[in-house]
Amino acid sequence: MAYYSPVDFLQDEEFIEGMKRRQNGELSLTWMDAATERVRCSPQSPRRGMTYKDINVGSYSTDAIPEVIRSHRTMAPRGSALPLGLPDMGYLVNRKSEVWANNILALYEESKTRQWNASTDIDWCALPDCQITDDMEKAFCQLCTLLTEVEMIATDLPAKWIPLINHDMIELKSLLCMQAVDEARHTEVFRKRALANGVGLLQASVVAEHALKGILDADTYTQASVFLHLLGEGFILSTFRNGEAIAPTAVDKKIFRLVMQDEARHVSYGMMHLKYFLRAHPSRAEEIHFMLDEAETLMIGLLGSAELAEPLIILAGKGFGREHIERGVELTLFNQLKAIDEYFGRLEHAGLEGRRERSQFTKLLAMLA
Amino acid sequence: MDFPSKEFFDRLRTELVGAADEFAHLGVFDASFAIRVQASPGFAEERNYLFRFELDSCTELTETETDGLEDRVDFVLEAPHAIWCEMLASRQPNGEIDAAHTINTLCHFDDPIRVRYRDPLGHDKLFRFQQSVQTVFNVAATVAAEGARAST
Numbered sequence: 001m002a003y004y005s006p007v008d009f010l011q012d013e014e015f016i017e018g019m020k021r022r023q024n025g026e027l028s029l030t031w032m033d034a035a036t037e038r039v040r041c042s043p044q045s046p047r048r049g050m051t052y053k054d055i056n057v058g059s060y061s062t063d064a065i066p067e068v069i070r071s072h073r074t075m076a077p078r079g080s081a082l083p084l085g086l087p088d089m090g091y092l093v094n095r096k097s098e099v100w101a102n103n104i105l106a107l108y109e110e111s112k113t114r115q116w117n118a119s120t121d122i123d124w125c126a127l128p129d130c131q132i133t134d135d136m137e138k139a140f141c142q143l144c145t146l147l148t149e150v151e152m153i154a155t156d157l158p159a160k161w162i163p164l165i166n167h168d169m170i171e172l173k174s175l176l177c178m179q180a181v182d183e184a185r186h187t188e189v190f191r192k193r194a195l196a197n198g199v200g201l202l203q204a205s206v207v208a209e210h211a212l213k214g215i216l217d218a219d220t221y222t223q224a225s226v227f228l229h230l231l232g233e234g235f236i237l238s239t240f241r242n243g244e245a246i247a248p249t250a251v252d253k254k255i256f257r258l259v260m261q262d263e264a265r266h267v268s269y270g271m272m273h274l275k276y277f278l279r280a281h282p283s284r285a286e287e288i289h290f291m292l293d294e295a296e297t298l299m300i301g302l303l304g305s306a307e308l309a310e311p312l313i314i315l316a317g318k319g320f321g322r323e324h325i326e327r328g329v330e331l332t333l334f335n336q337l338k339a340i341d342e343y344f345g346r347l348e349h350a351g352l353e354g355r356r357e358r359s360q361f362t363k364l365l366a367m368l369a
Numbered sequence: 370m371d372f373p374s375k376e377f378f379d380r381l382r383t384e385l386v387g388a389a390d391e392f393a394h395l396g397v398f399d400a401s402f403a404i405r406v407q408a409s410p411g412f413a414e415e416r417n418y419l420f421r422f423e424l425d426s427c428t429e430l431t432e433t434e435t436d437g438l439e440d441r442v443d444f445v446l447e448a449p450h451a452i453w454c455e456m457l458a459s460r461q462p463n464g465e466i467d468a469a470h471t472i473n474t475l476c477h478f479d480d481p482i483r484v485r486y487r488d489p490l491g492h493d494k495l496f497r498f499q500q501s502v503q504t505v506f507n508v509a510a511t512v513a514a515e516g517a518r519a520s521t
Contacts, residue, residue: 047424048397103490106399110497114396237496244499245477250468257473257499264496271489334478342489349489 006087034081052105052171062105065168067280069094075167091166093221097280101272104171107265111178114265116258118189123251127197130249134198139314140248142202144194146308149204150236151190153212154183154266157228161221175269182262189255205308207301214298222277223291229270230346231295235303237263238339239312246316246331267346274350285352296360303336340365370516372454373406373416378430381512385427388508392425398501399423400494403438405447405485412450420505422498427505443491446472448482460510472506473499 009015018028037059043050056062060079072078073088093099132140158176165173194201215232218224240263244256278285302308309332314320316335317328340361347355356362370377385392392398401421408415417438421429439445452475459470468474476482486492495502 045424110397110399112396114497241473241477241496244471244473247468250465253468253471253474254500257471257503260473260496261499264493264499268490268493268497271493331478338479342492346489 036079036081048109051109053109056105062100062171065096065100067096069096069166069168072168073166078168078170089167090164092164093161093169094166096169097277098220098222099165099169099172099225099273100276101172101269102276103268103272104175107269108171108175108178111175111182111262111265114261115181116185118185118192121258122189122192122255124192124196127249127251130197130251132197132248135320136248136315136318137197137199138202139311140252141194141197141199142307142311143243143315144190145201145203146205146208146311147190147236147239148187148194148201150208150212150232150302151183151186153215154228154233155180155187157215157224160216161224165221179262179266179269182266186259186262189259193252193255203307205302205305207298207305208307211298211302214295218291220287222273223288225270225273226288227291227295229266230274230350231292231299231343233263233266233270234343234346235299235339237267238335238342239308242312242316242332242335246312246318248315248318271346271350274347274352278351282351288352289355289358292355293358293360300360300364337365370513370520372457372513372516373418373432373450375432377512377516378418378432380516381509382427382430384508384512385430385505388504389426391504392422392501395501395504396425398425398498400498400501401429401442402495402502403433403442403445404453405435405438405445406453407447407449409449409451417445422501425501439485439487443486443488443494445485446476446482447485448475452481456506457510457513460507460514464511465507466503466510472503 007015022028039055039057039060041050041055041057043054058064058079064078072082072086073091073094074082074086075089076082076086158180162173162176162180167173191201211232215224215227218227237260240256240260244253244260247253247256274288278288312332312335313325313328315328316331317324317326319325340359343361344356344359370380399422401419403417403419406412406416406418415435417433417435419429419431419433419438419442420427421442433441456466456470456472456475459467461467466472472482476484484492484495
């Protein structure tokens with residue numbers, strides 16, 4: 001037992017007397033006089049149901065979260081009456097700007113409705129009828145191996161931070177929970193796909209693991225978010241889009257269409273969080289740049305690895321012949337350049353200036369030119 | 370039934386409304402987008418059609434002007450007339466467009482479909498709602514196929 005109650009209730013005569021009085025029907029009803037705001041919320045759209053936006057009112061609203069949460073460090077709900085004697089739950093993230101984004105409520109509602117089931121929403125029974133050579137199946141299974149390996153980071157990272165974030169940011173914590181479920185499903189679907197058509201998992205990746213460790217060990221939540229949501233998931237989103245375009249079967253294309261939906265929500269949150277953060281702390285842009293200097297290096301290691309790049313080349317070129325590989329290299333490079341450009345575009349939209357000039361990607365492209 | 374034509378898009382609007390259960394299964398689809406049908410041999414004049422979805426329903430499907438279109442929607446899908454026709458003609462017996470003609474396949478390499486957008490958040494909606502967008506084109510392919518059957 002790591003935490004002990006400050007009161008031994010069995011030794012507390014006043015508490016025991018209170019229980020006895022209640023057993024006899026003598027109620028205090030002090031909670032009925034709690035000085036909280038009376039509201040009557042209802043759905044703006046009956047078809048959407050009661051959304052977080054519908055209850056975003058008055059003292060209960062996200063506007064009521066102060067930038068610095070100095071006095072409230074418990075799970076007592078935002079807007080409730082806070083009695084004396086509440087413990088400190090040990091939250092390490094107590095500034096709204098260090099986690100917040102202006103699209104959290106909408107993304108949370110969207111993510112609930114757009115859940116899908118990796119067991120039943122994919123037509124697994126159609127896979128054996130799809131014509132695919134053993135070598136192409138192997139290339140696809142290598143891609144699935146890599147994606148199975150990296151996807152769960154986007155479950156582990158929010159799971160690491162959720163208990164450290166002040167409970168006043170409950171909508172954000174809920175969105176991160178949805179992300180964790182999304183990524184568990186991605187791990188599931190790629191693992192199932194690798195095992196579904198005669199090959200199985202292939203080679204794990206050392207450089208991928210280093211990148212994952214870099215994300216997990218980020219110094220602050222915002223640094224972790226920029227690394228994961230904007231850099232990591234931004235590039236994985238591009239990989240999913242590329243995967244849909246080059247996938248060998250209609251079954252695989254649907255997998256990529258569904259995972260890209262989830263991934264794009266996470267990227268959207270990450271972009272808007274960085275925007276919120278930089279508006280509140282413009283002088284901390286250098287901290288983000290400094291983190292990205294190393295994070296991009298880790299990402300370059302992953303993007304340039306044989307475990308990721310080679311199956312993409314084979315799948316894009318649709319074969320192992322010289323012409324196929326040349327075409328595959330061309331298309332894969334196109335995809336990577338597009339992903340880099342979109343990454344810069346998202347950072348610029350978020351307000352991080354000067355990344356194109358400073359980026360490790362820019363240096364890499366100059367070296368490869 | 371010609372593509373594009375008022376008759377085609379009126380019928381598509383009706384079919385999209387009729388596919389409410391399928392859209393509802395996929396979830397919230399709050400987005401607006403347009404398709405730009407560019408001139409190509411046999412099709413002289415560029416046309417634009419705006420789709421607006423709220424919750425899971427098509428609330429608007431209208432022909433619109435080119436000017437400022439990227440500012441009025443989340444993203445614009447732009448391709449020559451012949452490409453749109455080829456995509457719509459690739460419908461499979463299961464009612465879906467074939468694997469070589471999914472909307473992402475055609476636009477990912479910026480050829481033959483280009484995606485135009487102003488705001489990265491709007492662009493990302495193409496991916497956040499990818500399966501719903503694909504469903505719109507699957508339904509459109511069914512309308513095209515029924516139109517072709519009716520005219521033979």
